[in-house]
Amino acid sequence: MENNGIPLVNVPMGPGSQDEGDMVLDYMKMPSEMDSYDIPILPEPEQASDCPQALAVLEQLQHHLQTYRVGDEPPIMLLSALAEPDLDLINQILGEGEVSLTLTGETEVKAQETVLAGVWRLREFDTNGDVVSESIEVADVPSVSRQQAFQSCQPLNAEQLQIPEGVLNAPSVLIEIGEASTIYSMQTEKPEAPHVINLSLLPFSPQDHSYLDQVVGQGSVTILSRGYGNCRITSTCVDGLWRVQYFNSTDQLILDTLEITDIPLVACAAPEDLSDSYERLIEIREVLV
The missing domain is CATH 3.30.1370.140 (HupH hydrogenase expression protein, C-terminal domain)
Structure with missing residues (x-):
């Protein structure tokens, strides 16, 4: 074979052949987790039947989801008078969604979107940090955010x-x-x-x-x-x-x-999200009753 004048270089390969001193190869950190909707663990129908107040709240909530339109006055359902088992059942069924809100001032309000988009669980606290009222609001976003x-x-x-x-x-x-x-x-x-x-x-x-x-x-x-x-x-x-x-x-x-x-x-929850929440609540209630 003719030598065309191109020099041949012996390049070492294998372990230790790419030594760059103290330099460390820095990889970009990859995403580790993603928050997403989790289907709540629904109670057995027998357990739900022992909480008639909770079932009545869900029925009323379904009606509000059907009739509410973005821009309307948001319907608010007070939960303070519910018995503890009924309130626990409501919390179990509605779970926690992706959006949370905190309002600070003379009183503190914390709102958590449920797994049903556009359905919010609100708690109002006094200056001592005690809960003074609990409610459910159907809205694109809790009304206190716009008002205050x-x-x-x-x-x-x-x-x-x-x-x-x-x-x-x-x-x-x-x-x-x-x-x-x-x-x-x-x-x-x-x-x-x-x-x-x-x-x-x-x-x-x-x-x-x-x-x-x-x-x-x-x-x-x-x-x-x-x-x-x-x-x-x-x-x-x-x-x-x-x-x-x-x-x-x-x-x-x-x-x-x-x-x-x-x-x-x-x-804000979109009108399509609210419609989807209405359909999902119908499916939930069908399982419970």
């Missing part, structure tokens, strides 16, 4: 704020927030489409984020939506302004947005 999220909001005048050193892009975003919030506050009928600012697309430094958080403040409502990853939604002290942050299944922030609206859609 911005009760103590303040107008934002970003042009008069003193800007700390190292802050570059937050002031222009705050001016946009102030203008959009003013327009939102003046509207009697709130627009369906939110005003969205995508912070993930902006060159925001840690100083920008810190300054923005300081100016808009922390509101009274926090909503957590769990699915393939988490979505954290928090109200601010600026009228109509919500912080909406999406995390992947490894808890890394992948999308950071601001929305000026009455409530972000990601927190």
Whole structure:
């Protein structure tokens, strides 16, 4: 065979042939778990028959799911008068869904979506942390989130704020927030489409984020939506302004947005979800009776 002048290099292979000193191959962490809907463990019909109050609540709940439409006044069913076995049965049947809500203030309210989307279990606590009322609400999102999220909001005048050193892009975003919030506050009928600012697309430094958080403040409502990853939604002290942050299944922030609206859609059950919950409740009741 002719030698064409191409040098042959003996490349070692096998263990130890790729020594790179102290360097460590760093693999990206893979998703480890995913929250999803779990079918609740239903009681036996004999056990359910011993709790007639619970069965009556489920019958009334089925009626509300059939008649409620998004935008209507949400029907609320008080559970405080239920006997403990009936209340336990209700909790067992409805279980816990993907969305939870916390309202802080003079009183604390915690709401948990059940396995039936659009059906919420609400508990109100006094200053000592004791439960003072329990209820079920049928709604796209608990009504307290719309009623009390911005009760103590303040107008934002970003042009008069003193800007700390190292802050570059937050002031222009705050001016946009102030203008959009003013327009939102003046509207009697709130627009369906939110005003969205995508912070993930902006060159925001840690100083920008810190300054923005300081100016808009922390509101009274926090909503957590769990699915393939988490979505954290928090109200601010600026009228109509919500912080909406999406995390992947490894808890890394992948999308950071601001929305000026009455409530972000990601927190709400869709009309199709409510219809599906109605059909599922019919199936559950057929098993119990």
